[in-house]
Amino acid sequence: MKRSLDWRNLQFFLAVARSGSLSEAGRLLGVDHATVGRHIVSLETSVGKTLFERHLRGYALTRYGQDLLTTAEAMDREATQVAQATNPAHGLTGIVRINALEGFANFFLASRIGPLMTDNPALTIEILTIQQIVALSRRHADIAITVMPSVDDRFVCEKLTPYYLRVYATRAYLDREKTIRRPDDFSSHLFAGYVDEMIFMRELDYLGHLGVSRKMVRIQNSSVQAQMEAACSGLCMAVLPTFVAATRPELIAVLPHQVRLERHYWLITRAEEQKTARIEQVCSFIRNEVQNSETLFAL
Numbered sequence: 001m002k003r004s005l006d007w008r009n010l011q012f013f014l015a016v017a018r019s020g021s022l023s024e025a026g027r028l029l030g031v032d033h034a035t036v037g038r039h040i041v042s043l044e045t046s047v048g049k050t051l052f053e054r055h056l057r058g059y060a061l062t063r064y065g066q067d068l069l070t071t072a073e074a075m076d077r078e079a080t081q082v083a084q085a086t087n088p089a090h091g092l093t094g095i096v097r098i099n100a101l102e103g104f105a106n107f108f109l110a111s112r113i114g115p116l117m118t119d120n121p122a123l124t125i126e127i128l129t130i131q132q133i134v135a136l137s138r139r140h141a142d143i144a145i146t147v148m149p150s151v152d153d154r155f156v157c158e159k160l161t162p163y164y165l166r167v168y169a170t171r172a173y174l175d176r177e178k179t180i181r182r183p184d185d186f187s188s189h190l191f192a193g194y195v196d197e198m199i200f201m202r203e204l205d206y207l208g209h210l211g212v213s214r215k216m217v218r219i220q221n222s223s224v225q226a227q228m229e230a231a232c233s234g235l236c237m238a239v240l241p242t243f244v245a246a247t248r249p250e251l252i253a254v255l256p257h258q259v260r261l262e263r264h265y266w267l268i269t270r271a272e273e274q275k276t277a278r279i280e281q282v283c284s285f286i287r288n289e290v291q292n293s294e295t296l297f298a299l
Contacts, residue, residue, distance in 0.1 A: 005043075005046055006043070008039065009039045009040075009043035010075065012029065012036055012043070013039075013043050013051065013072055014073065015028050016036060016040060016052065016059050017069050017072075018097070022036045050065075051068060052065055077273070077276050091121060091122060092282075095123075095125075096123065096126070096143065097125075097128065098125065098126065099128045099141035099144045099145070099146075100145035100146075101224075103244050105128075107244045108293070108296075116285045142279055143267065143282065144266075144269075145268070145286070146265070146266055146268065148203055153271070155269065157266050158267050160265040161294070161297045163242070163264070163265060163297045164260050164262055164297075164299065166239070166242055166256055166259060167186065167239055167253070167254040167255065168252065169231060169237040169251070170250050173231075173234045173237065174254070176234075186210055187211065188216075189212075190216060190235070190237070191207055191217045191218075191239075192217070192219040192227040192235075193219070194220065196214060196220065198222050206261060207239060209261060210239070224240065224244060228240055232248055239261070242299035243299055246296075267286065
């Protein structure tokens with residue numbers, strides 16, 4: 001006989017659905033993975049359905065699990081709104097996970113998130129800086145900040161700000177290597193850049209845009225900070241966002257009047273969660289911080 005639904009079980013279900021693993025869900029909820037597993041088994045017994053497919057890489061929702069997720073998230077939103085209405089001074093509660101490109105996350109957002117946390121002591125912000133965009137459709141993140149808008153009508157996309165990139169090197173590198181007088185001269189210089197298979201968006205193929213051969217990108221990694229450090233060492237050059245390079249005074253923009261790439265940061269959320277209080281307010285906070293830093297992105 002099916003049991004009645006337990007809201008606590010649904011909270012564990014939401015954590016696993018969003019994180020994709022028992023251990024990560026346990027970390028978010030402050031319990032061990034075995035406790036999470038017991039709640040999932042209890043919920044599956046209650047509904048009489050298998051909610052997750054177990055894989056080596058984690059837990060993936062079944063079709064029935066996807067249907068239940070829609071209902072559970074609606075209940076979670078209602079519960080959050082009730083809690084905030086009854087205790088507005090307490091501020092936002094819960095967890096908001098932001099998936100952002102490393103430059104934006106590490107060199108802009110992380111140092112500015114403090115006031116949001118102070119105003120909302122029960123709110124937790126998670127910032128992911130992996131290069132591949134975490135699928136919002138799979139609930140692995142609540143907000144994405146990327147350089148390419150989604151064409152899926154399940155998501156709401158808005159432009160945050162344009163930003164610019166230039167080629168940078170140290171004075172020691174420029175004095176030592178061949179003189180650079182025009183963009184064509186880049187082809188004979190060593191660059192740091194992304195690992196080939198990690199250039200998953202054409203907007204991130206900066207060196208391809210400049211006509212630099214991949215054979216000259218001999219320092220490859222997945223981190224813009226690592227690329228910057230390689231350039232700062234005097235070993236090579238790198239294409240960097242101007243607001244990122246501005247943090248390292250030893251870097252010099254090469255051909256600054258001839259080479260400046262323009263890109264845009266996009267803010268993306270799931271359409272059905274756009275009006276969720278914590279998502280809406282975190283997005284508003286990000287927008288305001290970007291607007292207040294307009295000159296930084298216009299360097």
